[in-house]
Amino acid sequence: MDELGGVSGRELLAGARRVVVKIGSSSLTDDAGALDPTAVTAVADALAACRTAGTQVVLVSSGAIAAGITPLGLASRPRDLATQQAAAGVGQGLLVAHYTRAFAAHGLTVAQVLLTAEDVIRRGQYKNAQRALERLLALGTVPVINENDAVATDEIRFGDNDRLAALVAHVVQADALVLLTDVDGLYDGHPSLPTSRRLSRVSSAADLEGVVVTGRGSGVGTGGMTTKVDAAVTATGAGIPTLVAGAADVSRALTGEDVGTWFDATHPRPRTRRLWLAHAAATRGRLVLDDGAVRAITDGKRSLLAAGVVGVEGAFEAGDPVELASAAGVVVARGLVAYSSEELPERFGLTSAQLREEFDGRDRAVVHRDDLVVVARR
Known part of the structure; x- marks a missing residue:
């Protein structure tokens, strides 16, 4: 090079x-x-x-x-x-x-x-x-x-x-x-x-x-x-x-x-x-994703939406770095999460339309693709 x-x-x-x-x-x-x-x-x-x-x-x-x-x-x-x-x-x-x-x-x-x-x-x-x-x-x-x-x-x-x-x-x-x-x-x-x-x-x-x-x-x-x-x-x-x-x-x-x-x-x-995101400090927690969400952020290079999150591990605040893992425990990405660990569970599985209806029109991504880095492929 x-x-x-x-x-x-x-x-x-x-x-x-x-x-x-x-x-x-x-x-x-x-x-x-x-x-x-x-x-x-x-x-x-x-x-x-x-x-x-x-x-x-x-x-x-x-x-x-x-x-x-x-x-x-x-x-x-x-x-x-x-x-x-x-x-x-x-x-x-x-x-x-x-x-x-x-x-x-x-x-x-x-x-x-x-x-x-x-x-x-x-x-x-x-x-x-x-x-x-x-x-x-x-x-x-x-x-x-x-x-x-x-x-x-x-x-x-x-x-x-x-x-x-x-x-x-x-x-x-x-x-x-x-x-x-x-x-x-x-x-x-x-x-x-x-x-x-x-x-x-x-x-x-x-x-x-x-x-x-x-x-x-x-x-x-x-x-x-x-x-x-x-x-x-x-x-x-x-x-x-x-x-x-x-x-x-x-x-x-x-x-x-x-x-x-x-x-x-x-x-x-x-x-x-x-x-x-890939190399700095230790992450504060982990989001567990379904298979569709794993494919979306690794192959599709998309943001992580609430619809694909099935679990939360650890305690963190909005803006903290977290791991994104498959249901099998394989860490596939890191990112800055938009919600705290207390806020996320009530949003599990909700589509963008459902989020807007339940939370006064707010439907932001759990981890935006600009704040996300893939560290391993499926």
Whole structure:
């Protein structure tokens, strides 16, 4: 798949209009798990050179919780949510202060942007995030994005910044996504084995057959190669080529050298909202559909009407993301529901005409097709 007027592969990074770069905690901390200012400066220097060359850069940076470990006197990364939030509250300011100084040395201004999953599953909120990021880039800043760990709960977390970076790459319409890690790419076996070889390019899912990817990453991070491959699949499926490379190779990566593993884009870009629905936060409930409704939304690409809903699972409000499943329990789609879980049961099986008669002329779809994305076929 060609990008940027026919340029394909990693060569496009050297002349990209806009890239999203993500770096993990393990690449920003020392052996004790504390934030390493020299590592922060190194990535800032590389990104500043990229910015000076004419490419807009959005940085998704982990490290807030790790940065808070030492100031709070903690021995290691906390496991409970409350202490993680406390560490993030302390560490986020330290992390951004280091980035601010590092980029200022190149005459660049940093803009801190903290997101939760709520910011990308609610229509108004993700539009606000999109507008804010576009304006920050137009003003010449380097947005530094992190999940808002100080307030995010388990139910509304992205889970890892690799996933967040893939979603951000789509919302800012990036030409490419670069995921930096402490391994210099994806290998066909464990990187420490002499028989393992680095995969230079992944053009399709077939190139990943037989490749075993395991591990959650370092003691200060939440990711690992598994989350990076998942994020690459998400991004490339949304039309954004992705490079997974070692943080030490960031300068070479951004100039198009053969480092890391390049994932070709596999699909055209979907509408932003559809990507959010497919990959953002956990759904709040489930609608059970009859066979006709399943066919209508999957094959017919139609809105979900009340006539095809036969059951509701979970508690949700109007506007929440929900799963749409067959009677057999197969999830076929996700969407933003127009009714709460309390309102829906009295509308089960009613036609549009019956809805208008029973509810003062109101017959809106349960999930409009513009707010619906198919995730599996029958």
